Amino acid sequence: MRSLQITAEPSSTDTVERDSTLGDVPGLPSPASGADRAPLMFDVIIAGCGPTGAMLAAELRLHDVRVLVLEKETEPVSFVRIVGLHIRSIELMAMRGLLERILERGRQRPAGGFFAAIDKPVPEGLDSAHAYLLGIPQPVIVHLLEEHAIELGAQVRRGCAVADFEQDDDGVTVELADGERLRSRYLVGCDGGRSTVRKLLGVGFPGEPSRTETLMGEMEVGVPQEEIVAKVTEIRETDRRFSLGPFGERVYRVIVPAAGVGDRAEPPTLEDFKQQLRTIAGTDFGVHSPRWLSRFGDATRLAERYRVGRVLLAGDAAHIHPPIGGQGLNLGVQDAFNLGWKLAAQIRGWAPETLLDTYQAERHPVAEDVLDNTRAQMELLSTEPGPQAVRRLLTELMDFDEVNRHLIEKITAIGIRYDLGAGPDLLGRRLRDLDVKQGHLYDLLHRGRGLLLDRTERLTVGGWSDRVDYLGDPTAVLDVPCVLLRPDGHVAWIGDDQQDLDDHLSRWFGKPAN
Numbered sequence: 001m002r003s004l005q006i007t008a009e010p011s012s013t014d015t016v017e018r019d020s021t022l023g024d025v026p027g028l029p030s031p032a033s034g035a036d037r038a039p040l041m042f043d044v045i046i047a048g049c050g051p052t053g054a055m056l057a058a059e060l061r062l063h064d065v066r067v068l069v070l071e072k073e074t075e076p077v078s079f080v081r082i083v084g085l086h087i088r089s090i091e092l093m094a095m096r097g098l099l100e101r102i103l104e105r106g107r108q109r110p111a112g113g114f115f116a117a118i119d120k121p122v123p124e125g126l127d128s129a130h131a132y133l134l135g136i137p138q139p140v141i142v143h144l145l146e147e148h149a150i151e152l153g154a155q156v157r158r159g160c161a162v163a164d165f166e167q168d169d170d171g172v173t174v175e176l177a178d179g180e181r182l183r184s185r186y187l188v189g190c191d192g193g194r195s196t197v198r199k200l201l202g203v204g205f206p207g208e209p210s211r212t213e214t215l216m217g218e219m220e221v222g223v224p225q226e227e228i229v230a231k232v233t234e235i236r237e238t239d240r241r242f243s244l245g246p247f248g249e250r251v252y253r254v255i256v257p258a259a260g261v262g263d264r265a266e267p268p269t270l271e272d273f274k275q276q277l278r279t280i281a282g283t284d285f286g287v288h289s290p291r292w293l294s295r296f297g298d299a300t301r302l303a304e305r306y307r308v309g310r311v312l313l314a315g316d317a318a319h320i321h322p323p324i325g326g327q328g329l330n331l332g333v334q335d336a337f338n339l340g341w342k343l344a345a346q347i348r349g350w351a352p353e354t355l356l357d358t359y360q361a362e363r364h365p366v367a368e369d370v371l372d373n374t375r376a377q378m379e380l381l382s383t384e385p386g387p388q389a390v391r392r393l394l395t396e397l398m399d400f401d402e403v404n405r406h407l408i409e410k411i412t413a414i415g416i417r418y419d420l421g422a423g424p425d426l427l428g429r430r431l432r433d434l435d436v437k438q439g440h441l442y443d444l445l446h447r448g449r450g451l452l453l454d455r456t457e458r459l460t461v462g463g464w465s466d467r468v469d470y471l472g473d474p475t476a477v478l479d480v481p482c483v484l485l486r487p488d489g490h491v492a493w494i495g496d497d498q499q500d501l502d503d504h505l506s507r508w509f510g511k512p513a514n
């Protein structure tokens with residue numbers, strides 16, 4: 001990056017000067033009189049307004065952090081990919097008051113049948129008030145999260161690609177593709193699998209390149225529905241990477257293995273689809289009038305580090321894997337949920353020294369596990385005799401409730417337990433939504449603060465009351481006396497001793513205010 005001439009940089013509590021090119025910046029203080037020439041300063045710049053970037057922006061705004069999201073595309077994506085929101089992500093939406101909005105726009109389906117598309121029912125009594133899958137178009141999720149972030153005061157600038165950055169002891173100077181420079185305390189790369197931020201940071205992205213590619217698109221067909229159903233049923237007996245089904249008025253969603261691994265930047269043509277349909281099904285079903293055509297691979301990679309100084313990575317920028325099991329978006333949104341309050345604490349000045357590093361310590365192993373389960377699932381989709389035999393065996397094993405439950409808890413992310421040290425099994429896990437005397441526990445988490453749920457009604461959050469809420473409720477259905485919840489809903493402490501609680505409040509929420 002060229003040497004930069006940046007003038008005095010205000011601290012996070014200083015007045016922020018407005019840049020006339022930005023117009024009104026919701027959530028920022030009014031323009032200071034006089035020296036309007038100082039560079040615009042944000043606490044956090046987020047590269048990329050996909051689901052991860054939008055979720056992170058909203059989480060930061062809950063703590064009054066000044067956020068700018070830079071998105072290289074001028075318009076939201078035009079093609080509609082239906083994705084599955086799994087249980088933990090639905091719970092996150094409930095924890096931030098977005099549940100109704102998201103449920104209105106999606107279709108609820110049973111949570112089972114996602115591991116390698118092995119068709120098994122959902123085990124009884126999954127530990128969640130939201131034990132279903134929500135099928136919803138990805139652009140709708142992105143729009144809802146972006147809208148939520150903007151409502152909370154985040155600014156989103158479209159048509160702005162991050163091209164370069166330089167970090168120093170006090171902040172990061174970000175350069176856009178058009179040469180404009182912006183200054184912030186932190187930069188987070190939520191800029192997808194080909195992340196510019198990750199590449200500029202020089203963070204390794206080891207793993208496997210794509211070995212197979214799949215074509216996916218929406219188009220019309222020229223043959224009767226019965227003919228399609230019969231053929232698809234026959235092919236899917238052996239090849240589960242193939243599907244062709246109705247998807248709205250006259251439109252069919254076609255998924256078919258590609259001939260080889262090509263240039264992913266080049267979209268496939270309708271002729272590519274026809275050829276592959278003829279190879280695999282013996283007919284191209286008379287497909288015509290495509291709405292959109294795309295391809296995806298099965299590359300599997302994980303960033304070596306999630307943080308270098310003042311620059312962090314989240315979502316696909318940090319990990320990529322094939323879409324089997326529908327976990328990528330969920331993983332990214334959950335990264336953002338884990339990172340948001342920690343980065344906010346760092347900026348607001350109350351973060352304990354190691355808090356921000358727990359982001360990588362907690363989320364890197366979760367991504368490693370997702371990458372591994374997608375590798376396993378891809379093997380189980382192979383048409384080779386060995387993997388087919390393993391698939392038959394696993395299908396039998398999944399008749400055991402514990403096996404089925406374990407795999408569902410993995411895919412839906414409700415089985416995650418962060419390593420917070422020795423303690424009861426609940427320590428480090430997320431707490432399900434409970435009925436409490438005020439209604440639902442998750443409704444009390446909308447503001448993104450910690451919460452002490454105290455069944456003894458003897459404890460207090462004392463000097464941490466500016467960061468942690470208190471709920472005394474002897475009627476709460478819990479088999480422990482008290483739990484301290486972090487803003488992401490994970491259990492940080494269990495017990496009934498005030499001194500022990502204070503130690504844990506310090507560990508997660510820093511020094512008391514008074």
Ligand SMILES: Cc1cc2nc3c(=O)[nH]c(=O)nc-3n(C[C@H](O)[C@H](O)[C@H](O)COP(=O)(O)OP(=O)(O)OC[C@H]3O[C@@H](n4cnc5c(N)ncnc54)[C@H](O)[C@@H]3O)c2cc1C
Nearest residue numbers: 048050051052072083084162192315316326327328329330
């Ligand atoms: C066929 C298919 C089906 C899938 N189904 C599911 C599913 O059912 N469930 C699920 O959880 N996941 C699914 N996924 C995965 C999911 O789509 C991704 O994991 C998710 O989009 C990642 O979100 P993200 O915000 O991290 O990255 P992205 O969605 O890639 O967003 C990154 C954003 O950054 C922007 N950007 C890039 N470079 C720059 C730059 N230099 N400056 C500024 N902005 C930049 C991009 O324009 C983009 O808007 C599927 C993926 C595929 C391919």
